[in-house]
Amino acid sequence: MALIVHKYGGTSMGSVERIQNVARRVAKWRAAGHRMVVVPSAMSGETNRLIALAREIQAHPDPRELDMIASTGEQVSVGLLAMALKALGTDAISYTGWQVPVRTDSAYTKARILSIDDARVRADLDAGRVVIVTGFQGIDELGHVTTLGRGGSDTSAVAIAAALKADECLIYTDVDGVYTTDPRVVPEARRLERITFEEMLEMASLGSKVLQIRSVEFAGKYRVKTRVLSSLTPPDIPLQVEANSGTLITFEEDTSMEQAVISGIAFNRDEAKITVLGVPDRPGIAFQILGPIADANIDVDMIIQNVGHDGTTDFSFTVNRSEYNKALGVLESVKSHIGAREIVGDNKICKVSAVGVGMRSHPGVASQMFRCLAEEGINLQMISTSEIKISVVVDEKYLELAVRVLHKTFGLDQA
Ligand code: ADP
Ligand code: ASP
Ligand code: MG
Secondary structure: OOEEEEEEOOHHHOOHHHHHHHHHHHHHHHHOOOEEEEEEOOOOOHHHHHHHHHHHHOOOOOHHHHHHHHOHHHHHHHHHHHHHHHHOOOOEEEEOOOOOOEEEOOOOOOOOEEEEOOHHHHHHHHOOOEEEEOOOEEEOOOOOEEEOOOOOHHHHHHHHHHHHOOOEEEEEEOOOOOEOOOOOOOOOOOEOOEEEHHHHHHHHHOOOOOOOHHHHHHHHHOOOOEEEEEOOOOOOOOHHHHHOOOEEEEOOOOOOOOOOOOOEEEEEOOEEEEEEEEEEOOOOHHHHHHHHHHHOOOOEEEEEEOOOEOOEEEEEEEEEHHHHHHHHHHHHHHHHHHOOOEEEEEOOEEEEEEEOHHHHHOOOHHHHHHHHHHHOOOOOOEEEEEOOEEEEEEEHHHHHHHHHHHHHHOOOOOO
């Protein structure tokens, strides 16, 4: 008898019928003797609807109130799922994040989980109930409701699995695993049987929304056995078949000869680039530019400082597109202080990345990538590399083309 956490995403919870299917699946696992915790998302479209409602009243909604509103979608889901389970004769109980409680910091709309009290959940598990806990939300030190950022139910599920020392966390979604790239963009994308934790971390941080990055961080930190699989298979398929399907995140490197050099292509449409032109080329300039950006709580991704000429230099970096205008505003206010000539930006860019632990032992991946993009006439605006990834910033109109040709050039469409 194992302790298992299931997470179901918005599409999987998208209608009464789908919720009843989730209940059938969970009841099957419970009937096999497992102790079950389930973490559902809001029904698909619901979080968007709630955020849009808030924006009708305030163009830039008050973050605390926005979290109060956005968190309600998951509360509906847990209640409905508990009812669907009870209707099947499976004892179940639902909890919000603040009832557990899931404690977070106070960074509304992107809060981080600090701790999870497992006492209440354990007591219900001991009493034989399926425990259903809202994804995406928590409570801060002062009792305010917080949310964990879009896609945050993945993180709730893995964090709860870590807190309970669960045997496995199964992330049920609308694809049957992690693919070599988003199958919506490249239909030839293939499902990976396994992906290393490091690769999954890079894929998630570079924009593959199949898992929220913090969920992967939790999985790595607490060694949570995590699998991504489909919620759209018939709920009554044999448990053993289901338990071995999808993609397993592994903690060992595959050292076999067949290990692909590149495991996947990730992309991110949410990027924007800012360039500070003609700043004095002297020590401390990066700090002077990025200090105020950090003080405004804006995350910076790629950074490039060009070679100086005539005592000045240009400095570019990328931020999330939702923070583009805020970042431009911050820099305009310090422009004269840092002695910059001009601040320009471009929010019609995207980032495309090739990821693979095999890169460590195979030189020449970068040049293959750059040649392939050059042959398509795609200009590279920024480049950044790490041991297991190469990222480029390109005009967003080339996103699909770039992902498709890279997927092909690295042989990812071949089994
Ligand atoms: P959920 O609502 O279940 O959390 P998401 O929409 O957040 O589902 O994530 C699943 C989606 O992630 C898929 O429908 C797919 O379009 C997208 N996706 C992006 N990159 C990948 C990838 N490499 N493998 C699989 N799915 C991916
Ligand atoms: N409902 C939240 C969202 O749409 C959290 C999640 O689905 O993971 O972002
Ligand atoms: Mg998701």
